[in-house]
Amino acid sequence: MNTLVWALVIFFSRILDVSLGTIRVKLIVRHQKFIAALIGFIEVLIFILVVSKVIRDVGNLLNVIAYAAGFATGTIVGITISERLGRPIYTVNIISREKWQEIEQALRDAGFGVTRLPGFGREGTVAMLSVVVKGENIPKLKTIVESHDPKAFLFTHSVEDIKGGFVYGVKSKI
Incomplete structure (x- = not known):
């Protein structure tokens, strides 16, 4: 895959990973441990795959920026989803x-x-x-x-x- 495609995969994977983490924390607070554990498994699986790609090619600034931007965007997306799922x-x-x-x-x-x-x-x-x-x-x-x-x-x-x-x-x- 070319560099831009990998950066996009990293970016969107990180959005998914961090969003799942935010939702998982909300589920833990609500004592829904089994669903939280399943989401945690998926979250960590995505994290390991993505971070290993970034570390293997740490000199690729585009991947590093995609990773960081995906984290920031995932935080916003996760909070938005969490607010819509729950009744604050x-x-x-x-x-x-x-x-x-x-x-x-x-x-x-x-x-x-x-x-x-x-x-x-x-x-x-x-x-x-x-x-x-x-x-x-x-x-x-x-x-x-x-x-x-x-x-x-x-x-x-x-x-x-x-x-x-x-x-x-x-x-x-x-």
Whole structure:
């Protein structure tokens, strides 16, 4: 095969290899060990074949660039596939000292389910609002919160397993 064809084979093989790796990690987190193991086998098989070709001809700059570019592109492709396969759901926690009532009401008015918890921070009593939401709706939630309290403290947690309750942006299939 000519040099350009080998570079393309390396590039696309690396995209496949890295994409599979990203999906495999997601499956491990979901405790799907057998599918993850099968994907890992295929991933490593592709990796060994491709890296051995690049190392055998390490002086071929085109192959090295194809390898690196395939890795970078595979990362993007893998994350994109992973996002589409899963339903990224998050818990967003909002801590506000003074404006929590306004934030809570505005979020409820916008259709979000809100759970309020009392808390004690460095500067005294606070309220922590907890909202479970699809990832794509986080910008809307942040806009609402920031419009009422620009100093509010927000942090998110990825939710891997869920049962019952209300999740904004998800039909009640859960």
